[in-house]
Structures are given as structure tokens and as C-alpha cells.
Amino acid sequence: MLPHRLSYYLKLKGPSFTVDTACSSSGNALHLAFKSIRCGQCETAIVASCHLTIHPGTTVQFFRLGVLSPDGIPKVFDEDANGYVRSEACTCIFLQKSKNAKRIYARIINAKSNCDGFKKGGLTFPSSQIQEELMTEVYKESNINPSKVSYVEAHGTGTQVGDPIEVNAIDRALAKKCGKQLLIGSVKSNIGHPEPASGMCSIIKVLIAMETGFIPPNKNLRRVRKGLEGIEQNRIKIVTEATELLDNDAIVGLNNFGFGGSNCHVILQRFKKQKINGGLPKDDVPRLICVSGRTNEAVLKILDDVSNKSLDEEYVGLLHQ
Known part of the structure; x- marks a missing residue:
């Protein structure tokens, strides 16, 4: 009923539905909204996501599963990373064709999703190969050379399994073909992991970087985790201090992966109009x-x-x- 109440209140008559793919819910919702506008199904779209940690039962379940940080500190990409920290977020963005826009924060070049399918490691174990395939496909479809990518906002949750799998996928899909050091980071080191709302929080962080001209730094990184070859061989650099986002038309990639195997990647381009006087x-x-x-x-x-x-x-x- 939640999306239907919004449609009722705002008198919206286009597609109205909830998307639940666990942690990649808002990324997939954005992908579906983007496709709906491109295929002419609607002219504009509201993509909203919300996560509230109201009932303690869910937290207990994840803690017993062993994916939460016992000390409550998200140490993304760190050697001492011991799980993620559940957090809350309510986010909303408005999509429309650029020709009709009164205010442009960024341009979506492309968005794509896939699913891991069967994995020997089990349902909850992420797949580096499928993540790599997704990133490779979306940039190839968009005719974007990896060397044009200025920054990648990683899903990066601070888990012992997830971080190495994702960073190594980014390394193979982008960094090795980049020809320069690729900057990466994760907003979850700053605000924790708002689970289904995480993709939208990552987008908002990227928009802040595009507006201010500086990429917000990662927190809680003391020693980079061993086995992250791209970082060890200087192909990838984690942003640990405010770093300038170069180029007025900078291209930024954004990863959003779901607990269970649903993956999403979004390509954003900076829209930097210089104000005169x-x-x-x-x-x-x-x-x-x-x-x-x-x-x-x-x-x-x-x-x-x-x-x-x-x-x-x-x-x-x-x-x-």
C-alpha cells in the first residue's frame, strides 16, 4: 500500500510498486524507473527508499548469521573489518528527461542489473564473477572506456567476504583496463548500512561530490585488507581524505549488491554548469x-x-x- 498511497495522494497514474531485492532494492528501483522513462512508459518517476530498524528481531537474526560488527564500527576495506553496522535512512529522488528538467544534479547514462544464480558457496555468498560481468556489460553497452571513469562508489559493507569479492571484481572489470589509478569509496563507512536504502544513499553521496567538487572520505580505515590486489598493486586507491572530483563531466560508477544475489550498477555523469557572476x-x-x-x-x-x-x-x- 505504501507506493499506492503516494500515487493516490499525488494523483499519479503510472506504474506504482514496491521493489524488494534486499540490500540492492533502491538500486533496482532506480534501474526500473530509468527503463520506464526510456521506453516511454512514463515521463517522470519518484524513487524512494526507507529503512527503519524498529524491531530488534531482525538485528538478532543478522547477528546470529555473523554479518554484523560486534563493536558497532563499519571498517570498510580494512584488515580488521568484522561485519556491517545496521543504520536507518529515508531517501527520495525525482527522475525526468533532461530536456524537461528545471534543475539537474546529474545525468544517468545507464543502469543495469543481474543475478548471481546458483553458487556453491550458498545463497548469501556473493559472486565476484557475476559482479564483474555486470560492470563489464554496462560500460560496454554505454560505449564508455574504463579510463573515463573518475570514481566508483562501491557497495562496500565491511564484511570479510563481501569487500574482497567486490574490490577484485572492480579491479578486473575497470581498474586493469583504466590506465590510471581508480578512486573508490563507500558511504557505509560514514553512515553504516541502511540495507534496502543503501543504493540511494550512495547516489546522494555521489551527488554531494559532484556539487561540491570533492569526494567525501572513507572513515575507520587503518590497514587495507590483505588480498585486495588492485589496491596492493596501486591500480585502485581508497579515498581517505577529501579528494577533488576532476572534470566537469566526470563519470562515476555505483555498485549496489543484494543479500541473496541481486546486483545493480548505475553510471552517473556530472552536470557542472558554471554560474556567471x-x-x-x-x-x-x-x-x-x-x-x-x-x-x-x-x-x-x-x-x-x-x-x-x-x-x-x-x-x-x-x-x-
Whole structure:
């Protein structure tokens, strides 16, 4: 009922459904929304994800399975990594065709998903080969040479099995073909693992990097885990301090893997428009600010925000539109 309530409230008549592929739920939801717009099924899409750790039973189950960190610290890619830390998140993004967009944070070049299928290690054991195949396919389909990739936001949960499998897959699919050192990181070192909402949190981290020009650093990395060949041989570098995201049209890859074998990869391109003179208009014509809200407080909040900023004709135009 959750997506249907939103569709009811907002009067939306396109496809409306919940996606559950465990930890890759929001990545797969984004993939499906992206496909729906591309094939003409809808013009716009709302992709939302939420994870709340309300009932302790689920946490107990994962702890007994041995995938949670006993000390509650996410040590992604670290030698002492001992599991992930469950966290909460509510995230939402709006997708539309760039020609209709009033504000562009980034462009989705492609998104693709696959599934591990049968594995000798069991249902919950990730597959490095299938992850590698997914990354190889999505870049080949998009005609993007791995050397063009500026950064990869890894799924990186801080588990002893998952991190080496993913990093080695990134190494084979991208880093070995890159011709330069590939930067990687994982937002889970900063905020923990919000499970089904994790893919969307990774996207928001990438958008922050694209907006500010700096990739947020990983935390809790003391000693890089042994066996990560790409890092040991300097083909891959983990971002441990604020690092500049080069190129105004930088291409960033994003991994989102699901507990059980559902994998997703998204390619984002930076949309960096340079403001001229801070958005000041070239004329001295006064601008009339027209806003609306459901309450007086809502209107006053918007007007206060406008009055506390210097005049920016793009911002005024955005409010009017």
C-alpha cells in the first residue's frame, strides 16, 4: 500500500510498486524507473527508499548469521573489518528527461542489473564473477572506456567476504583496463548500512561530490585488507581524505549488491554548469518573487530564504516555474 498511497495522494497514474531485492532494492528501483522513462512508459518517476530498524528481531537474526560488527564500527576495506553496522535512512529522488528538467544534479547514462544464480558457496555468498560481468556489460553497452571513469562508489559493507569479492571484481572489470589509478569509496563507512536504502544513499553521496567538487572520505580505515590486489598493486586507491572530483563531466560508477544475489550498477555523469557572476542579472530590472504555500509559515519561510540571499536570476526563475 505504501507506493499506492503516494500515487493516490499525488494523483499519479503510472506504474506504482514496491521493489524488494534486499540490500540492492533502491538500486533496482532506480534501474526500473530509468527503463520506464526510456521506453516511454512514463515521463517522470519518484524513487524512494526507507529503512527503519524498529524491531530488534531482525538485528538478532543478522547477528546470529555473523554479518554484523560486534563493536558497532563499519571498517570498510580494512584488515580488521568484522561485519556491517545496521543504520536507518529515508531517501527520495525525482527522475525526468533532461530536456524537461528545471534543475539537474546529474545525468544517468545507464543502469543495469543481474543475478548471481546458483553458487556453491550458498545463497548469501556473493559472486565476484557475476559482479564483474555486470560492470563489464554496462560500460560496454554505454560505449564508455574504463579510463573515463573518475570514481566508483562501491557497495562496500565491511564484511570479510563481501569487500574482497567486490574490490577484485572492480579491479578486473575497470581498474586493469583504466590506465590510471581508480578512486573508490563507500558511504557505509560514514553512515553504516541502511540495507534496502543503501543504493540511494550512495547516489546522494555521489551527488554531494559532484556539487561540491570533492569526494567525501572513507572513515575507520587503518590497514587495507590483505588480498585486495588492485589496491596492493596501486591500480585502485581508497579515498581517505577529501579528494577533488576532476572534470566537469566526470563519470562515476555505483555498485549496489543484494543479500541473496541481486546486483545493480548505475553510471552517473556530472552536470557542472558554471554560474556567471554568481547568477546576478545583466540588467537592473526589479524581480517580483511569487511563491505559494499551504500555510503562512511556509510562504514566509520561502520569502525569508530569498531575502537572505543575493539576487540570483536562475533561483528566482526556478521559484516561478
